[in-house]
Amino acid sequence: MDLQTVTYLVVGASFALYIGIAIWARAGSTSEFYAAGGSVHPVTNGMATAADWMSAASFISMAGLIANMGYGGGLFLMGWTGGYVLLAMLLAPYLRKFGKFTVPQFIGDRFYSKTASTVAVVCLLTASLTYIIGQMTGVGVAFSRFLGVSSETGIYIGQAIVFLYAVFGGMKGITYTQVAQYIVLIAAYLVPAFFISLQLTGNPLPQLGLGSNMVGTDTSLLAKLDLIVKDLGFDQYTTSIPGSTLNMFMYTLSLMIGTAGLPHVIMRFFTVPTVKDARSSAGWALVFIALLYTTAPAVGAMAKLNLHGTVNSAVGLESNAEGKLVVNPATVKANADLYATESSLQYEQRPEWMKRWEKTGLLKFEDKNGDGRIQYYNDKTKSADAKAKAEAAGWKGNELTVNADIMVMANPEIALLPNWVIALVAAGGLAAALSTAAGLLMAISSAVSHDLVKNVFVPNISDKNELLVGKISMAVAIVISGWLGLNPPGFAAGTVALAFGIAASSLFPAIMMGIFSKKMNKEGAIAGMLAGLFVTLFYVFAHKGIFFVKGTDFVDLIGGPNSFFGITPEAFGAVGAMVNFIVAIVVDKVTKEPPEHIQHMVESVRIPRGSKLVDGAH
Amino acid sequence: MENNSASGYWKATLGLLTKILIIWFVVSFGAGILFAPALNSISLGGYPLGFWFAHQGAIYIFIALIFYYAKKMGDIDRQFDVHEE
Numbered sequence: 001m002d003l004q005t006v007t008y009l010v011v012g013a014s015f016a017l018y019i020g021i022a023i024w025a026r027a028g029s030t031s032e033f034y035a036a037g038g039s040v041h042p043v044t045n046g047m048a049t050a051a052d053w054m055s056a057a058s059f060i061s062m063a064g065l066i067a068n069m070g071y072g073g074g075l076f077l078m079g080w081t082g083g084y085v086l087l088a089m090l091l092a093p094y095l096r097k098f099g100k101f102t103v104p105q106f107i108g109d110r111f112y113s114k115t116a117s118t119v120a121v122v123c124l125l126t127a128s129l130t131y132i133i134g135q136m137t138g139v140g141v142a143f144s145r146f147l148g149v150s151s152e153t154g155i156y157i158g159q160a161i162v163f164l165y166a167v168f169g170g171m172k173g174i175t176y177t178q179v180a181q182y183i184v185l186i187a188a189y190l191v192p193a194f195f196i197s198l199q200l201t202g203n204p205l206p207q208l209g210l211g212s213n214m215v216g217t218d219t220s221l222l223a224k225l226d227l228i229v230k231d232l233g234f235d236q237y238t239t240s241i242p243g244s245t246l247n248m249f250m251y252t253l254s255l256m257i258g259t260a261g262l263p264h265v266i267m268r269f270f271t272v273p274t275v276k277d278a279r280s281s282a283g284w285a286l287v288f289i290a291l292l293y294t295t296a297p298a299v300g301a302m303a304k305l306n307l308h309g310t311v312n313s314a315v316g317l318e319s320n321a322e323g324k325l326v327v328n329p330a331t332v333k334a335n336a337d338l339y340a341t342e343s344s345l346q347y348e349q350r351p352e353w354m355k356r357w358e359k360t361g362l363l364k365f366e367d368k369n370g371d372g373r374i375q376y377y378n379d380k381t382k383s384a385d386a387k388a389k390a391e392a393a394g395w396k397g398n399e400l401t402v403n404a405d406i407m408v409m410a411n412p413e414i415a416l417l418p419n420w421v422i423a424l425v426a427a428g429g430l431a432a433a434l435s436t437a438a439g440l441l442m443a444i445s446s447a448v449s450h451d452l453v454k455n456v457f458v459p460n461i462s463d464k465n466e467l468l469v470g471k472i473s474m475a476v477a478i479v480i481s482g483w484l485g486l487n488p489p490g491f492a493a494g495t496v497a498l499a500f501g502i503a504a505s506s507l508f509p510a511i512m513m514g515i516f517s518k519k520m521n522k523e524g525a526i527a528g529m530l531a532g533l534f535v536t537l538f539y540v541f542a543h544k545g546i547f548f549v550k551g552t553d554f555v556d557l558i559g560g561p562n563s564f565f566g567i568t569p570e571a572f573g574a575v576g577a578m579v580n581f582i583v584a585i586v587v588d589k590v591t592k593e594p595p596e597h598i599q600h601m602v603e604s605v606r607i608p609r610g611s612k613l614v615d616g617a618h
Numbered sequence: 619m620e621n622n623s624a625s626g627y628w629k630a631t632l633g634l635l636t637k638i639l640i641i642w643f644v645v646s647f648g649a650g651i652l653f654a655p656a657l658n659s660i661s662l663g664g665y666p667l668g669f670w671f672a673h674q675g676a677i678y679i680f681i682a683l684i685f686y687y688a689k690k691m692g693d694i695d696r697q698f699d700v701h702e703e
Contacts (some may be wrong), residue, residue, distance in 0.1 A: 066673075071654070074672030078646045081677045085642050088684045089635055093691075202655060220664030239658065240670045249651055256646075274702050278692060283684035297673035330637050421634035606628060607700040 003419045007146060010423035011244060013182050014431060021177045024027065040175055042277045046284025047174045049268040051182035053285065054140020054292055055131075057496035059185055065406030065494070066300030067307075068254040070229075070237040072248060073300060075152040077293055079252040079500075081286060083259020088282030091260055092269040094515045096278035097604075097611050101270060102443075103507060104451035107286075110514040112598055116539045119529050123506035124263045126533065127499050128440045128447075129481060131262075133551050135437050135495035135549065136485030140431040140539040141405045144360040151360055152486060158299070159482040162437045163475060175271060178439075181431040186291055188428020192412040192421050193295045196302050199326055205549035207297030207313040213314075216329030222529075224306050224332060231338055232308070233381025235422035237301065250580060251497070251571035258500025258573055261508030264443035275608035277334055303411045309415060310351065311374045311400060319351075325416045339393040344373035353413030362403040369396035376400040377546050444477050445470035448554055487550050498540055498562075505532035505576025517601045528584025536576030543569040627698040636691050638683050648678045 001009075026290065042050070058080070058457050066073030098106055103124060108117025130274065139158030141535045144151040197209030198267045201221055213220050234240075241248050268285075306325055309317030316332035336344065344362075347365060357363040365374060371394070379398045380386060409429060412421045449470035461469070494613050506529050513520040513528075543561060546552040556563055562568050567575065649657060654668030662670050695701035 071669050071672060072633055074650060074669075077673055078650055078676045081680050082624050082642065082646050085638070085680050085683050085687075089687055203703060206665070210673075211665040211670070213664060221688060222664055222666070239655070246652065249647060252651065276688075276692060276695075276702060279688040280685065281679060286681050286684060290681055294674055294677055352643075398637065603624060606631075608623070608695055608702050609700045 001419070004148075004612060006419045007423040010420065011146065012425045014427040017068065017180055017184075018177050018431075018434075021180050024176075027618060041271075041273045042272055042281040043284050044179060045175070045268060045277075045281045046286075047182045047288050048178040048271075049265065049281070049285035050288035051178040051185065051431070051435040051438040052268060053265055053289060053431055053436070054182075054185065054431035055496065056135050056142070056429065058292060058296075059189065060138045060141055060408050061134075062071050062192070063296045063299040063303065063402035065410075066297055067304040067407050067408060068404050069242055070235060070240040074298070074431055075242070075248050075252045075255065076497075077297065079098070079255025081289060081486055082252070082373055084286040084289070085257040086256060086260040087218045087265070087269075088286075089278055090512055091266060091515070092278045093275045094605050095266060095511070096269050097275050097608060099270075099605075099612055101444050102451055103266055103511065104447055104455075107507075107510055107514065107525070108451070108455065110598065110601070111510075111525045112595065113522040113526070116510075116522050116526050116529075117451055118456055119526055120507065120510065121198035121451050123296050123502070123529055123533055124447045125444060126537070127258075127503040127507070128264065128444050129477060130436060130502060130548075131496055131499035132440050132477060132481035134499065135433050135440070135482045136481050137495060138405065138429070140434060140435075140485060141360075141403075141409060142385065142510050144362070145406070146426045146430075147410055148356070148359055154360075155482055155485050158433070159478055163478050164433065164443075173599075178435050181435040182288060185241045185428040185431040185435075186288070188424045188431070189292050189299075189408075191296060192415070192417055192425060193299050193302075194391075195417050196306070196376070196411070196415045196609065197298060198306065199324060205268055205573065206295045206302075210298040210301055214329070214332055215327040217327070217332045219332055222301065224316075227335070228305070228308055230457075231386065231389075232376070233378035233383050233386030237304070243562065243568060247562075247563060247571050250348060250567050251575045253392065254504050254573035254577075255497060255500050255612050257504035257508045257577050258502075261503035261506070261511065263447070263503075263507065264439040266366055266511075267439075267443060267446075275611050276566065287566065290603045291533060298409060299408060303407045303414060306374065306411075306414045307402065307407075310354075311345045311376045312338055312343050313345070314338045314340060323348075323416050325414070337581070339389045339395075340567040341371075341373075341393070344371075344375050346373050348372065350374070351414075351416070353410060353416075359411055359567050360406075360407045364401045366399050366401075368399050369394055374400050397511070418556055441477060445474050448473035474616060474617065484548050485578050487548075494570055498544070500542065501536055501570060501573025502533065504573035505536040509577050509580040509584065513581070515602065515605060517588075519588065519593050521588055521591055521594045524584040524586075524588030527587040528580040531583040532576045532580030535579050538570045539564065539572045539575075562591050621696055627694065627700055630694045630698070631691070634687065634694065640688055642680070642683060645671060645679045649682050 019063045062076050072468045095106060100106055104117045104120040107120040108114060120577040136158060137154055140151045140155035143157045144154030192205045193206040197206040198204045200214060201212040202215045203209040203212045214224060222238055230236050269281060272278050272281050292470050309315040314336035316328050318328045354363060375395045375400055377390060409425060412425055449466045453469050455464055509532060510525050510529050543553060649673035655674060657668035658666035660667040
């Protein structure tokens with residue numbers, strides 16, 4: 001069977017499975033609909049949370065970014081897992097005890113103010129919408145390769161499918177569908193990683209393979225990779241950092257706080273029966289997430305090595321008799337000359353996968369020196385050594401551009417793995433994007449219909465109309481995000497990082513102070529959320545354009561890119577969160593303290609006894 | 619009396635949180651970022667140690683921290699008799 005047929009079969013089978021589960025596990029009541037009746041086992045809930053959490057950014061984009069960034073890519077790994085420690089200890093058990101469906105509901109009740117809950121809705125919508133833009137970029141990549149179309153067409157198709165999925169299947173039995181999606185996506189991620197790790201290092205476990213020697217040699221894989229990328233003028237793999245150490249610090253912190261503040265993740269902890277389960281559920285979620293997150297660094301590093309090995313034979317990889325990409329120990333040991341003429345791959349002899357990806361426009365070759373061979377190196381290097389070597393070899397600039405977002409999807413093809421593995425990865429990428437999009441749309445629709453329309457504008461709205469408003473807001477969110485996804489502010493994972501910054505600077509501090517400070521009042525919380533959101537958006541929009549619309553950026557006005565201590569907009573959420581805390585505390589000091597019954601409420605939220613099922617009543 | 623027990627419970631909780639947050643900070647921001655260059659001179663298999671913390675080690679320790687927290691909180695709940703029935 002050819003690749004296209006196998007892909008249709010595997011993707012089709014996975015979709016049939018999701019739809020089957022959605023029909024089997026229909027929701028019967030409002031409580032089941034929003035919180036699965038508060039009856040989900042912590043391990044099951046952990047798995048569903050992991051699928052909800054691991055989006056197109058984690059699955060498709062992250063390993064590619066790690067491949068590009070090297071050591072610095074660790075900020076995604078630590079940031080997106082470390083946040084669960086904060087979530088498990090600072091928020092989840094207390095919000096579960098509080099026992100309502102949504103984050104704006106908690107903020108509205110705790111700060112005894114509809115204004116506070118409306119501000120929380122605005123923060124939630126800004127963060128979730130930005131997040132979905134990143135998903136759409138990823139969906140575009142997955143569909144473009146899967147159907148052999150341009151990435152723009154991929155986004156249109158993705159929009160249509162996400163819409164159908166969210167409106168018909170997404171609302172019902174979402175938790176159990178997500179369990180199935182987790183299994184598909186984790187299998188799709190691990191299987192190729194096992195194969196590739198085995199081919200390169202002889203150790204099938206990628207977590208160990210990354211720290212092993214290359215097959216038949218006593219050169220460690222990371223040391224070899226360091227040597228090659230440095231020789232070609234890139235930053236050394238195991239030490240390169242994005243910008244400064246301060247920036248990496250803030251970026252990581254921003255992702256951690258954002259993780260704990262993202263409403264669609266917090267919502268998951270309302271679905272477990274008890275406070276005790278809410279605590280361990282976060283741990284289970286992290287176990288399932290870590291399976292992918294500890295594999296990703298190996299996938300990134302090995303994909304980078306395989307890519308270099310494909311276009312340059314001096315790296316020491318070759319395709320064997322069965323057509324697999326394997327190590328040639330002699331070449332690895334000899335440290336052959338990467339700049340020798342015959343080392344560069346002839347364009348006419350490029351492998352099939354390069355031809356397939358050229359169609360999507362995400363991989364491009366341009367023969368700058370007209371020798372019919374592919375030279376892939378860093379032509380903007382600061383290394384005088386690499387510059388001199390490239391010049392002596394007659395290289396006229398880098399000739400291969402590879403979009404970082406395709407690394408994971410192309411990875412099994414680069415390693416020349418069997419067709420069914422490649423098809424499985426396509427299904428996994430779609431599962432990741434769809435499950436997260438569904439979770440986000442759920443958060444958006446409940447915020448608009450429940451917390452905004454019902455709570456503020458039309459208190460006596462019927463259940464049916466509330467649901468209708470929810471669906472309309474989903475549709476609007478899909479259209480806006482798809483449109484912005486065509487001109488994304490960055491790679492999928494970078495865009496998603498902005499969403500975390502927004503959640504970090506607005507929602508997390510308000511929720512945390514709501515639990516840990518009895519005396520925090522509504523004036524403080526509202527001022528804090530607005531200040532945090534405002535400074536973060538201001539800095540982000542200055543770089544990326546107002547509401548991410550191209551051409552409306554005003555970065556010169558703030559003194560050039562990254563003018564605030566060299567901190568990039570993706571890392572600015574941590575600064576926004578500090579502003580939020582400081583403004584809230586100062587305003588709280590000069591206004592009157594919250595009423596007695598609110599302080600009692602905080603006391604009761606702090607102890608587990610007396611927890612009951614969640615409900616939606618205001 | 620009840621008030622004393624409530625404040626004792628909260629104090630015990632905050633004590634546990636502080637302890638865990640210190641470890642959380644040390645393994646990620648400490649070993650994974652601030653001290654990574656220094657730790658890289660030590661190797662763990664084929665991994666430079668600082669790189670390992672940032673790409674692997676911190677994640678394993680995060681998992682252990684959450685389960686440790688869940689267990690210890692259960693103990694504190696029972697000690698102050700505020701656990702769920």
